Amino acid sequence: MTVRQDMIRQALAEAGTFLSAQDLHARLRSAGHRIGLATVYRTLHALADEGAVDAVRDWGGQTIYRACGTREHHHHLVCRRYGRTVEVPGAVLEEWAARVGRAHGFTGIAPIAEFFGTCADCAASAPPSAGRGQALP
Template sequence: MTTTRRDAVRQALADREGFRSAQDIYADLRADGSKIGLTTVYRALQALSDAGEVDVLRTDDGEAVYRACRSEEHHHHLVCRECGRTVEVAGPAVESWADAIGAEHGFVEITHTVEVFGTCGECVARRS
């Protein structure tokens, strides 16, 4: 894959807030006149994820969604189920727990992904 296509996907993520599906990114790129294919978008997203440039999470229905990573430090996400607002959060207790549970079972080189879903205060206020 050429760097130009990866750059196009990187820019598409930077241009929008929040998490977006590969299909959404693909549709935006095509609407802007790009000839990029959906498979290339998926490959670019995987490469950007491997490089730590994008955050990836699974929605409640199992779909992978992506956004430009805002932090170079290891972090987790608090995600509003209604509007998709996302807050990056540190999780020292999660880090300790993951290491301890791994050690308890004889595992090393522990990695993990944690996303916490809820409803943000603004969405709750809109309901009233």
């Protein structure tokens, strides 16, 4: 891992939640790091390709990133309100996707899924309509 990759992965780990490339860049700059936004994007893409960071599209369609908790294939439950994320093992979803794919004549199914909802903490502290359809910061 390069120095920049390590710096970016560490910043994501410290954040503890998903961040956009722009938000991550702003955090790095405010911490005194001299790094360009294009470098942040390139590094995030490389880390995502290696499986070192998770990259998902938020409710508004923007790609957001966070330090990956496991190297095993997994999916995510993401709270729409504050981005709390739970990693879900991929096996059950992959078996289901393969079964559905076979039923329709598909092979080589590679499911990639993110599930957005409201976590229990946010649901308990918010009015019933809060948190629906909102994009993560």
